[in-house]
Amino acid sequence: MDKPQSKPEEQQNMNNASLSFKGFARRVDHVPKQDSNELHSLPAPLGAFDVPLPPDYSYQVASCEPELSDRKPQHEQEVSKKLNDREEDKDKAAEHSLYNQYEEKIRPCIDLLNSLRTLGIGKDLMLPAIAVIGDQSSGKTSILEALSGVALPRGNGIVTRCPLELKLKKITTPQEWKGVIHYRNMEIQLQNASEVEKAIRKAQDIVAGTSGNISEELISLKIWSPHVPDLTLIDLPGIARVAMGNQPQDIGQQIKILLKKFTGCKETINLVVLPCNVDIATTEVLKMAQEVDPTGERTLGILTKPDLVDKGTEETILKIMRNEVIPLRKGYMIVKCRGQQDIYNELSLASAIQQERQFFEIHKHFSILLDENKATIPHLANKLTNELVGHIIKTLPTIENQIHDALQQSMQELQKYTEGTPKTDSEKVIFLAGLIKVFNEDISQTIYGKESLFGNEVRLFTKIRREFQIWEAMLLEISAKVQEVIHNRVCKYEDQYRGREFPGFVSYWTFEDLLKEQIAKLEKPAIVVLNKVICLVEEKFLEFANKHFANFHNLNKAAKARIGCIREKQATTAKKRIQTQFKMERIMYCQDNIYTDDFKAANAASCISKDAKRKQLSFGPVSSQGPSFVQKIVSHTKAYFTGASKRLSNQIPLIILSTVLHDFGDYLQISMLQLLQGKEDLNHLLQEDHEVANHRKLLISQIDHLNKAYQYLVDFKSL
Known part of the structure; x- marks a missing residue:
């Protein structure tokens, strides 16, 4: 029995497509078998882009069938029908298989991307x-x-x-x-x-x-x-x-x-x-x-x-x-x-797609591009879908890292904000007490150099110690200069002011005035150190206020007002104590044994210096050293100034630490606790800043979205 005459290839393909409820944008009898692990080669179903058959093609297919039927015996027509039915079943099976692959591999990728966009992840x-x-x-x-x-x-x-x-x-x-x-x-x-x-x-x-x-x-x-x-x-x-x-x-x-x-x-x-x-x-x-x-x-x-x-x-x-x-x-x-x-x-757009396919099918040069799936809008849709899916998979690790980093950053930022204000007065008192408690704990920890640090932060006590080290270096520098100043002043006294005294006699009052003059010069630098330290302390305490009370404008304002008030009071107190210290220094007193030890050390250092210079200048008299009584008075001056420097090197920092760090912190903690006594001010103090409240809600929502997005990625990777 002769086989029935086959229809032209393109007509057969179009006929197969017309029988499919979910056809593909390529001729299904030419679709190669797909590896289940290969994603980019999956053809997008026509379900992704339906293209209706051109009316003239449908007409041609319908008009050809009666002519074939007239030429064939009845039994050949029945065999032909069975063969066609089998081919159609195969086509439907192939389409169903490819559609399942689309739903299993391509659809999840697209859904993942859409889900991330829906969550607003694409904004950041x-x-x-x-x-x-x-x-x-x-x-x-x-x-x-x-x-x-x-x-x-x-x-x-x-x-x-x-x-x-x-x-x-x-x-x-x-x-x-x-x-x-x-x-x-x-x-x-x-x-x-x-x-x-x-x-x-x-x-x-x-x-x-x-x-x-x-x-x-x-x-x-x-x-x-x-x-x-x-x-x-x-x-x-x-x-x-x-x-x-x-x-x-x-x-x-x-x-x-x-x-x-x-x-x-x-x-x-x-x-x-x-x-x-x-x-x-x-x-x-x-x-x-x-x-x-x-x-x-x-x-x-x-x-x-x-x-x-x-x-x-x-x-x-x-x-x-x-x-x-x-x-x-x-x-x-x-x-x-x-x-x-x-x-x-x-x-219409549908008719335009039909005409597009006809154009490429009959084009002498470009029809080959249709055979290669490089022409027409349906094939473009297929290409773009596969390219997008491939790009999604390629960028998934980067997206996952970005989501993870954004989630960590949002959670860290949320930690800066406390919970919203409670409703009842009793709850508000407890809530306010909790806020003040953690604030005071930070103040207390800072006073003793135990505050928590993040990243490259530096403790307040470390910053203050640096200022005290500058103060100590300043004392050493001035002490070295004092020897030269005293030497010149004593020589000047000998040349201009000595009266009845015999050579080598210098008035004690002159010696005392010279020392008082040099020590008095240290008072202004000491006040400078005080101001620097109190600025550091104030800055740290204000930082804690912003940290704990940022979303309560009135409470933050009240805390900052107390910080400013106590700061001025303690700065004044510390300044008076430093001035008192220098007032005492003008008394010019030192224990005999301490002074004697310092004088011996200064005298020995002077002798060593003299010997060194003598070795350098092996000829001529050492006239630059002046008379021996001048060197003696310089040694006395150095001895006393050394003791005074040691005393001031410790005493000024102790005054500053006691007044503008410890007392400042203690008074501030007490002042903050006093806020709990004014119950009528609760609502005012705990009135939450509108912008802060909205930002906190935004952060919570963002964290929720990021968590969902991260879960989407985890679920997708498990497919």
Whole structure:
């Protein structure tokens, strides 16, 4: 028995597709077997992008069958029918298998990305996306219309004036079309596709104004439909070169900056739209894509308007498609969308897709591109879906690390805030007591140099000790200078003021006046040290007030007022004590044994110095040392000043520590506890700052979202 005559391949494929309730955007009898572990090679189902059969193809298929039936015997027709039924069953089984793979592998990736965006993760972290860029009139809008199934704003000049995030969500259950547009704090529900264009224009006018300006502010349009792919696309303004109307003169530069902001992100796939009737090597948009993606690993080229190619130049287009002109890692696709005349003729998007397939099927040069799945909008949808899924998987480790870091940062920031104010008075008293308790604990720990530190922080006591070390170094420096000053003053006395005294006699009063004069010079530096230390203490205490009372403005203000008041009081007290110390120093007293020991040490040091200089000057008298009585009085002066320096080196820091650290801290703790006595002030003190309360709520919400996002990633990795 002869086999029934087979139908042409393309007619058979179209017939198979028409029998499928969820066909794919490729001829199913040519779909190779897929490795279950291979993700990028999975074909997107037509469920991701339904394409109806062209009416003329359906007519041809129907008109051929009666002719075949007339030529065959009855039993051959029955056998043929059985064979066709088997082929259809195989096709349906293949489609079902591929659909299951799509649902198991591709759908979770897309859902993960959508879930992260829904949680608002994309506001702080860059999520994988597809940015669509092109020159004006390159066909960019037509591609987006074909993918989304909705009409977008068209016109002359810059039509897209804000980044438009186009979220396409395929719904598998029979359901009506639904859309939502978000911008600023507005959310507008769209009931049918015809409302989209007007809604986008209105949104752009609100966000960017009505004068043709552009804005970086994002407008988000989400579409649920059985006839769209699972994709998120970002439509960006077309590259403009000349300002029109009231547009700023640097509008072209503004657009380039905006484009680079989106296309420069490593998480973004750049979809570069290039008309076939221009030399792609000279297009500015491709040059821009090469700047942000020099290796071309994130760039996919889309050739448009193949019907406008000049005859004889088709081979050039094929070379581009074969990646032989300007190579891109992701290669090129070619599509034919609605032209301006088609729009005037009100050609529907569905009909345009039908005509697109017919164009490539019958084209002498480009039909091979259809066979290679590099042509038509359905194959583009398939390509973009797989590219996006691959990009998602590639960037998952980075996304996970970013979410983890953001979660840790948010939790650390939340620790700075206490819980909200309780409702009842008794609870408020306990709550306020708790706030003051932890504040006072920090003050107490700081006084004794035990406060907790984070990162590279330095303890307050360490900072204060540095100031005291500067004070000690200052005393040593002045002590060394005193010897020279006393030597010169004694010599001057000998030359100018000695009267009846015999040589070698110096009045004790002169010696005392000289020492008092040098010690008095130390009083001002001591006050400087005091002021520096009290500023450090005040700064630390104010830091604790901000730490514990940041979200209670009135309580924080009350604490800071007490800190300021006590600070002034203790600064005055410390200054008086330092002045008293220097007043005592003017008495000029030292225990005999202590002074004698210091004098012996000073005299020995003077002899050693004299011997050293004598060795250096082996000729002539050592006249620079002056008379022996001068050296003796210098030794006496050094001895007393050494003892006074030791005393002041410790005494001034002790006065400062006692007055402006310990007493300051103790008085402040007592003053803060006194706030608990005024119950009538509870509501005032615990009135929470509005901005702080909102920020705390925002942090809690952000942490919740980040935790959910992290769990999404964990669940996805376990699939």
